[in-house]
Amino acid sequence: NFSSPFANLVCDDYDSVIKVLRYARKEFAETLSAFEYMDQGALGVAERELYMKLPIPFNHYGTVRRKKFHAIFMEVSSSASNKQSSNVMTSFIDKVRNLGLCCYGMSSQDKQESEKLWGPRRSVITACKATGTVFKFDLTITPEQLPELVHLLESVSASDRTLASGDGKVQRVPDGPANAARIKDLFVFGQLPTGSIHVVATVEPGTCDLARASLLGVHQTPACVTRLKMALYNWLRMRKTSPFSRLLSLSKISDEQITQWTHQPDWDEHRFQGFPSRDLQLSIKKAWDPKGIMNPYKSWSFIDT
Secondary structure: OEEEEEEEEEEOOHHHHHHHHHHHHHHHHHHEEEEEEEEHHHHHHHHHHHOOOOOOOHHHHHHHHOOOOEEEEEEEOOOOOHHHHHHHHHHHHHHHHHOOOOOEEEEEEEHHHHHHHHHHHHOHHHHHHOOOEEEEEEEEOOHHHHHHHHHHHHHHOHHHEOEEOOOOOOEEOOOOOOOOOOEEEEEEEEEOOOOEEEEEEEEOOOOHHHHHHHHHOOOOOOHHHHHHHHHHHHHHHHOOOOOOOEEEEEEEEEOOEEEEEEOOOOOOOOOOOOOHHHHHHHHHHHHHOOOOOOOHHHHOOOOOO
């Protein structure tokens, strides 16, 4: 019943998440097989709809709940003995805690315990389906751009969101037509080392425009989601870092059906300036690894170490 060593860490701020990623890349190199990120909104949906929450001890939970926290899900592939692998992960957690980078961390090599720890991450989309129609944007950005993305989401979506209290009971609908679709949940999760980030917006299915489209068999994107899409689209077009920053697709997930649209921004070659070293690295990787089976957590140098 043993699996690869797994760790779950909780950080107070996103800068600490980046530093933990940097230390993990140094410590584990090619053996770092997973480094998943979830913000507080994503964790809140999993807890509210599926009663899944991080296994934080009671004496830590009150402190964590009062803050905006960030969760990390790490896994390391190791050929060492179970005891040695467990000791390495425990030592890593102790190191980042002593540096003040995380307020809580735990590790496990027991298969059942690891599956329990992974629960919120693996079930977040399932949790979203219980709350309404799911619209998922798949982006590819650098880890350093994520805080700016989160700030963008907070600023552009305020007028389109149904706001609720911490227990989810008291709601406030922004000004506008009463039957207009509103975004209920908006959060971010994904793989930081690969830059594969998902922005998820849930829309309550009871609104008249969505109900009418469903009766007519029409795949309709609510106006609030369209405005969010355009904000993401324009934000990505303004990024001058590399073609790595792109809006890949938008998926609508409802009733076990997935409808997907692909959006590729038209890049202005005079606006865009690439990194020759990164472009060379990507071309070499494509030549030597055309099927993309090598470990991407060490292959792309998004963070200087």
